Amino acid sequence: MTLNVLWLQSGGCGGCSMSLLCADTPDFASMLRSSGIELLWHPSLSLESGAQVLDILDRILDGSQTLDVLCLEGAVLRGPHDTGRFHVLAGTGVPMMDWVRRLSQVARHVVAVGSCAAWGGISATGSNPAQACGLQYEDEHPGGLLGKDFRSRGGLPVINIAGCPTHPSWVTDTLMALAAQQLDAQDLDTFNRPRFYADQLVHHGCSRNEYYEFKASAEKPTDLGCLMEHMGCKGTQAHADCNIRLWNGEGSCTRGGYACVSCTEPGFQSPGHAFHYTPKLAGIPIGLPTDMPKAWFVALASLSKSATPKRVKLNAVSDHLVVTPASRKTGRR
Amino acid sequence: MSRLIVGPFNRVEGDLEVQLEVHEGRVREARVNAPMYRGFETMLVGRDPMDVLTIVPRICGICSVSQSVAAARALADAAGVQVPLNGLHAINLMLACESLADHLTHFYVFFMPDFTRACYSTRPWFAEAQRRFAAIGSVGKSPGVHARQALAARARWFELMGTLGGKWPHTGSVSPGGSARALDRSECLRMLVRVREMRGLLEQTLFGCPLEEVTALDSLRALEAWQAHAGGSDMAFFLQIAADAGLDKLGAGPMLYLSYGAYPQDHGQLALAQGVWDAAQARCLPLDTWRITEDAHSAWLASDAGGQALHPAQGLTVVQPDKPGAYTWNKAPRLDGAVIETGAIARQLVDGHPLIRAAVAARGGTVSTRVLARLLEIARILPMMEQWLMALKPHEPFHAAHTLPDHASGVGLTEAARGALGTGCALTKGASRITR
Numbered sequence: 001m002t003l004n005v006l007w008l009q010s011g012g013c014g015g016c017s018m019s020l021l022c023a024d025t026p027d028f029a030s031m032l033r034s035s036g037i038e039l040l041w042h043p044s045l046s047l048e049s050g051a052q053v054l055d056i057l058d059r060i061l062d063g064s065q066t067l068d069v070l071c072l073e074g075a076v077l078r079g080p081h082d083t084g085r086f087h088v089l090a091g092t093g094v095p096m097m098d099w100v101r102r103l104s105q106v107a108r109h110v111v112a113v114g115s116c117a118a119w120g121g122i123s124a125t126g127s128n129p130a131q132a133c134g135l136q137y138e139d140e141h142p143g144g145l146l147g148k149d150f151r152s153r154g155g156l157p158v159i160n161i162a163g164c165p166t167h168p169s170w171v172t173d174t175l176m177a178l179a180a181q182q183l184d185a186q187d188l189d190t191f192n193r194p195r196f197y198a199d200q201l202v203h204h205g206c207s208r209n210e211y212y213e214f215k216a217s218a219e220k221p222t223d224l225g226c227l228m229e230h231m232g233c234k235g236t237q238a239h240a241d242c243n244i245r246l247w248n249g250e251g252s253c254t255r256g257g258y259a260c261v262s263c264t265e266p267g268f269q270s271p272g273h274a275f276h277y278t279p280k281l282a283g284i285p286i287g288l289p290t291d292m293p294k295a296w297f298v299a300l301a302s303l304s305k306s307a308t309p310k311r312v313k314l315n316a317v318s319d320h321l322v323v324t325p326a327s328r329k330t331g332r333r
Numbered sequence: 334m335s336r337l338i339v340g341p342f343n344r345v346e347g348d349l350e351v352q353l354e355v356h357e358g359r360v361r362e363a364r365v366n367a368p369m370y371r372g373f374e375t376m377l378v379g380r381d382p383m384d385v386l387t388i389v390p391r392i393c394g395i396c397s398v399s400q401s402v403a404a405a406r407a408l409a410d411a412a413g414v415q416v417p418l419n420g421l422h423a424i425n426l427m428l429a430c431e432s433l434a435d436h437l438t439h440f441y442v443f444f445m446p447d448f449t450r451a452c453y454s455t456r457p458w459f460a461e462a463q464r465r466f467a468a469i470g471s472v473g474k475s476p477g478v479h480a481r482q483a484l485a486a487r488a489r490w491f492e493l494m495g496t497l498g499g500k501w502p503h504t505g506s507v508s509p510g511g512s513a514r515a516l517d518r519s520e521c522l523r524m525l526v527r528v529r530e531m532r533g534l535l536e537q538t539l540f541g542c543p544l545e546e547v548t549a550l551d552s553l554r555a556l557e558a559w560q561a562h563a564g565g566s567d568m569a570f571f572l573q574i575a576a577d578a579g580l581d582k583l584g585a586g587p588m589l590y591l592s593y594g595a596y597p598q599d600h601g602q603l604a605l606a607q608g609v610w611d612a613a614q615a616r617c618l619p620l621d622t623w624r625i626t627e628d629a630h631s632a633w634l635a636s637d638a639g640g641q642a643l644h645p646a647q648g649l650t651v652v653q654p655d656k657p658g659a660y661t662w663n664k665a666p667r668l669d670g671a672v673i674e675t676g677a678i679a680r681q682l683v684d685g686h687p688l689i690r691a692a693v694a695a696r697g698g699t700v701s702t703r704v705l706a707r708l709l710e711i712a713r714i715l716p717m718m719e720q721w722l723m724a725l726k727p728h729e730p731f732h733a734a735h736t737l738p739d740h741a742s743g744v745g746l747t748e749a750a751r752g753a754l755g756t757g758c759a760l761t762k763g764a765s766r767i768t769r
Contacts, residue, residue, distance in 0.1 A: 004472075011371055014346045015394020015502040021438070022488045022501065029469050029476040029484075038472060043343045045470030047446050053341055077369070080654045086662070087369040090340025090350035122391040126380070129372030129652070165394065165502055221513035222732045248495030256499015256506045257513030261387055269388075274381030319515035320728050 003179035005069045006060065006103070007042040007113075010087050010096045011123040011132050012074025015165040016114040017044050022248055023168035031172070036179040040067070050091055061102055069178060070107035072100055072135055075116035075123035076145040079131030086130045097145060100135070104146055108154040109178055110135060111161060113171060115263055118160035118191075119144075125269035134160070137191070139267040156185060160192045164263035167245060170197050189239070191266060197245065201290060202235035202252075202260045205243035212236075214308040215301045216316035225316025227259045229285060232276045236289035238262035334361070340368075344443035344468075346395040352660070367663035370633075374650040377767050382408055382737055382760050385767070389756060390503045395438070397502035398431040398494075399749035403756035406745025409509035411760055414735035418599050420511020422721040423497060423731055425596045425604075426524075427507065428747065429714045429721075430493045432595075433531075435750035436677070436707045437490075440539075440567075441483035442469065444704065448574055449477070458574050465567065479538060479567060486534050493527055496520055511732035518727045525722045532715055540712065541566025547712040551687035553695055568708050575701040585697035587672040588612040590679035591620065593746035593753040596717065599724075604717055605748065609668065610682040612693050617683060622744070622755070627664035632656075634664060642667060646742070646757055646769070674698060675752030678706040686713075707750075742769075 009017070021044075025031040032039065041048060041056050048056065059065035076097050077086040084095025092099070104110050112135045115121035119139050123132035134144045136158040142148035144158075151157060161170050174194050177183040189198045206212065208226050217229035227233035235243070235253075238260050242252045253260050261275050262268045273279040279286045288297050311323040340350035348369040354362040373392050377385060389404035390397040402424060409416065416424070445466035453459050467477040469484065491501050498504030498514060506514045516524075532544060540547050541563035550556050560569045575581055594607025609618040626642035629635065635651035637643055648664070667673070678698055681689035688709060692702040739762040746755045759769040 009348075011369065013391050013394035013397070013502075015391065015397060018346075018394045018397075018502055021442075021484060022491050024488065026485050027481050028488070029481050039470035040472060042470045043341075044346075044442065045468060046343060047449065047468040047471040047474070049343050050339055050341065053343065077371070079370075080652055083654075085654060086371075087348070088350075090342060090348055090366070090368050091338055092340075093338075122388060123371055125388060126376030126378065129375050130370055132371075164391065220732070220734055221508050221510065222515045222730070246495065247500035249492030251492075251495030251499040253499050253505060255514075256497075256504055257515070258499065258505030261505075274383055275387045276381075276383045319731060320517060 001179075002036050002038045003068045003175065004038045004040045004066070005042070005071055005175065006040045006056070006067055006107075007071040007073065008096070008100065008103075009043050010072060010074040010100070010117075011077040011130055012114060012116040012121070014044070014073070016073045016163075016171070017042070019165040020168050020171050023172055035172075035176040037175050040065070054091060057099065057103070060106060063106070067103065067107045069109045069111055069175065070100075070103050071111045071113050072117045073113040075120050075130075075132035075134060076100060077123070077130040077132055078145075079129070082131070101145060104135070104150070104152065107152055109156060109159065110146070110150075110152045111159045111174065111178075112136070113161050114166050115162045115164045115266075115268065118158075118162040118193075119266040120269075121164055121263075122269045134158075134266075136160070137266055140191075156183075156188070157192050159183070159188065159194065162191070162193050162198075162264040162266070163240065164268070167197070167240075167242070167247060169245060170194065173197075193239065193264065197241045198239040198264065200239070200241035200244060202238040202240050202242045202254070202262075203289070204241065206235055206252075206254050207243070208254055210312060211316050213304060214312050215305045216308050216312045219317055222257055222319035223317050224319065224321070227254060228278065230278055231259045232261070232274070232278050233259035234262040234265075234287055235260035236292075237287055238265055240264040344446065346393065364631075364660050366661040368661075370652070370662035372650060372652070374648070377758075378769065380767050382411070382758065382767055385756070385758065386505060386508065390507075393749075394502050395435055396431065396749035396751065396754070398427045398498070398504060398507065399747055399754050400756070401504060401507035402428055402747045403745040403754050405507045405509045406747065407743040407756040407758050408737065408745070409735065409743070410745060411741035411743030411758065412509055412735040412737050414510050414733055416511045417730045417733050419515070419725055419729055419731040420733070421597055421599065422725050423512035423514070423516065424507055426718055426721050427494060427497050427504065427512075428595065429718050430490065430497065431501065432748075432750045433711055433714050433718075434487050434490055436711050437483055437487055439707060439750070440571075440704070441466065441477075441480045445567075445571070446477070446480070448578070453578070456574075456577060458570070458577065461570070462574065465570070482534070482538065486531060490527070490531055493524055496524060508732060510735045511730070513732060515731040516725060516727060521722055521725050521727065525719065528715060528718050528722065532719075535711065535715070539567045539708070541569065544712040544715060547709060548716075550709075552691050553688075556688060556692075568705075571704065571708075572701075575704070580704075581696050581699050581701040584700040584703075586674040586678075588698065589668065589671055589673045590682045590698070591668060591673045591675050591753055592680045592683040593620070593748055593755065594683070595680070595748040605680050606684045607746075608683040609673070610679065612682070612698065615690075615694065617685070622746070624669045626667050626670070628667055629664045631659055632661050632664050633659045634662070642670070645755070646744075646759070676703065676706070677710045677750070678703045679752065680748060681706045681709060 596604035
């Protein structure tokens with residue numbers, strides 16, 4: 001049994017495809033094949049162009065070719081004035097919005113790859129000039145192109161692999177799970193994101209955790225300290241496993257020296273404040289760690305600040321370790 | 334007269350449609366249409382200037398670092414901040430990493446698969462092209478051996494970005510004052526080994542010889558001689574296909590080439606020079622960005638009242654979906670009103686590489702020369718990366734603080750793999766906001 005995948009791109013940057021090609025495998029093609037995934041067509045990877053592509057789309061719509069998974073990368077562009085003309089599929093004169101709507105009706109599963117396709121994402125920021133929205137959400141509001149009641153032929157809502165970009169293995173794991181028939185409704189979270197990555201917080205596994213514990217905070221780029229208090233980091237609230245499932249070998253946003261902007265969350269593109277600064281009320285960050293009562297946070301923060309070891313305090317505002325951990329015999333005396 | 338609408342094109346990044354009017358077997362009129370509009374120019378107005386570092390890279394998922402670099406330089410220009418040497422090298426490394434990967438992706442994943450089409454099935458090189466370059470994602474076909482190898486090498490190559498910038502695409506490490514990610518000695522050494530690993534692969538498969546032998550090619554005669562002894566390499570095989578398929582006669586550009594230059598060095602010079610190459614006169618002209626305009630005449634976008642094409646700093650991005658005669662969402666960039674070409678070929682011409690200058694002089698800026706320029710650039714970039722990695726000084730600053738003045742404007746210029754890239758912004762107080 002193979003799972004065939006049609007991948008289309010609309011209002012986005014193509015970065016989720018580019019990220020996908022960073023999948024950690026010695027042979028991308030064999031990885032897909034051995035997990036039973038077959039690309040019916042992908043804009044970056046397939047030979048077919050022009051009329052040959054349109055032929056594939058026509059065969060899907062007339063039923064002579066079954067479609068297991070429709071992946072959309074990029075937002076649905078509904079403008080101007082709901083005509084969809086902001087993205088017409090080349091060679092067809094038909095808005096991509098309409099192609100996606102029709103293909104969604106026949107696909108066994110519909111997958112939004114990236115935050116643009118899931119909620120609108122960056123493509124919807126500012127005044128949302130192109131009337132961008134996601135397949136089944138517009139920011140955190142259910143609806144989007146297909147409507148909140150949409151269920152694909154396989155019975156699931158649109159699977160939202162949110163992220164900007166998506167981690168390669170969020171995408172491959174989702175497709176592998178679908179191929180193995182191991183992805184059900186209970187495997188999706190409240191925003192229909194696969195729980196295997198969305199049940200974690202970016203904070204989990206963050207290499208700056210000791211600084212977080214003591215509220216020893218970075219004050220400027222390159223500082224080693226925690227990025228939450230001043231630098232806008234939302235890792236304690238963002239649903240994703242970026243610091244457990246690392247990026248491009250040993251990376252993540254916080255390991256790269258910059259804040260998590262919670263790119264897997266609906267509406268992340270317009271947070272109402274500058275991305276790089278933490279908005280505060282009476283000195284307390286407005287966005288507190290998920291599941292943490294404010295009073296506790298305030299009490300623990302002031303306690304841990306007063307108990308911060310000198311090493312942690314000094315290293316937090318330095319670009320390399322200026323004080324190293326004391327060496328001590330840890331065994332039995 | 335017949336009309337052809339060609340699309341969707343694939344194995345490009347971005348959306349493209351071409352409308353052709355054909356008369357007696359020849360193209361009489363060609364309209365290149367960008368059928369998608371996102372409106373990034375308008376998205377940033379009113380935002381905090383530093384938000385560009387998050388939003389601008391997301392314009393493009395393949396030249397994301399280039400976008401970051403142009404945006405960060407625009408803010409650095411507005412702030413007047415001087416990037417410390419480590420920051421300069423770290424950003425150059427990120428930009429070079431992306432650029433090399435993009436050239437590799439272009440060659441193995443986007444471009445060469447076209448020679449495995451059935452229309453070439455009678456050519457003597459066809460079976461070998463299929464074996465090496467067949468597309469990764471085509472039903473019922475076995476993907477090319479070298480394409481698979483290149484994809485794996487690319488993924489491993491981008492692990493440099495995991496270290497340098499946290500992730501790729503869309504790093505946030507590139508800042509106006511340098512890189513937010515200071516590197517330690519062991520990381521630098523580890524990356525050097527990775528770069529040499531890529532060198533090994535390139536020298537074995539793509540070039541069949543040391544990179545320095547490729548960069549030393551200085552004439553078409555030298556290239557021919559090289560081809561004779563590096564016959565098994567992918568570059569030599571490409572040259573063989575290109576000659577047979579007539580790519581050295583196809584797609585010559587406007588003979589005017591522009592490069593913004595790239596990779597600033599510690600002495601203030603650029604490793605790849607900036608300028609305009611006038612191929613008709615065989616001379617290099619200084620770049621004056623004020624002579625660049627964006628022509629909205631054929632776009633579904635408002636032109637200024639006088640119908641003049643405007644400099645980007647004055648440019649309008651106002652949608653007019655029913656504009657008569659328009660056929661695309663893109664503005665057309667011009668230099669002194671003339672069409673210009675950018676990309677690896679322009680960079681190598683402006684920088685004075687003798688092989689590309691000779692190829693363009695003899696055959697024009699054809700498809701063949703464009704691809705050759707990309708491959709040559711791979712061979713030129715990697716040794717630079719080795720030097721920058723050696724030049725990094727752990728424990729010295731990678732970043733300098735900056736403050737943005739109340740009213741300022743800035744321009745950041747760099748090069749993406751596919752060509753010249755500039756970001757400009759105007760800022761005003763109101764807690765320092767973007768006005769343009």
